[in-house]
Amino acid sequence: MALFPEQRPRRLRSSSALRDLVAETRLHPRQLVAPLFVREGIDEPQPITSLPGVVQHTRASLRAEVRELADLGVGAVILFGIPSTKDSIGTQAFDPEGIVQAALNDVRADVGERMVVMADLCVDEYTDHGHCGILDGRGSVDNDRTLAVYAKIAIAQARAGAHVVAPSGMMDGQVGAIRQALDGEGFTDTAILAYSAKYASGLYGPFREAVDCTIVGGGDRKGYQQDWRNGSREALLEVHADLDQGADMVMVKPALAYLDVIAAVRAAVDVPVAAYHVSGEYSMIKAAAANGWIDHDVVATEHLTAIRRAGADIILTYLARWYAEQYAQA
């Protein structure tokens, strides 16, 4: 007779079939969003050194990639553009002929309603100073002038075919300004995925290489993105502000160092919660695996599952294609 016959948790761990049966957390490729980069004026896809396996796409290679992702059952893509000319206000972000607008048109023509097509809505890839907003005379970001530019971008992206626009600049009032602009032009069905709790993280480093973005004067984004010393109290303030302004979905970013925030947001709201497994989180797995220090597939699955377990309904991740391929084979 065992000492504690009623407590034998190992029983349900004894076979892979049993573990699968009782697993609390499942992750389906439909819940994943693949971030993709499209660059103006290149003839061949360009590798990104710090993001192994991710490229800056040409318009043609982007189309092919999105079709393949749709065939693999990935839920959505989110597009980031790299224009060939940048200026102080990020004009290419709202030019109807701009690279992302062209790519949105291409992709919607190819995949239609088979998958969700999202556009990141910000200016940092399009400004010559690298900030997520318009600068005032003293070199800091002018919140309200930036909102006017975001409104124009939202309309351009919706007109080009984005199902969802995702404002990532962390300006106060950005969701309301975008909702009002979209509704004013009749785009009442275009949804908003708000980057609500976005931290001024060091983990965006490889992304900045991916979009050729350098912040002028060695600056940072601490004047608009959240301080990582602040947890769910400030995050929920941001989330509720975005919901009051009409956000359809909210996001926490990055993911793994902020699982506490994901869990708190999931518990506090009734809309879908997304988490962004960002460039640096991906690169750390790739680099350690390339050294033979960790097993890529095990750690990648463990990390994505943990983000889902914390409460994310949707995960933006550069691992989307890999995960969907694995899932199809399993």
Ligand code: PBG
């Ligand atoms: C801003 C934006 C950034 C990321 C997504 N949208 C960069 C930043 O805030 O500095 C980072 C994504 C990643 O690191 O994978 N447009």
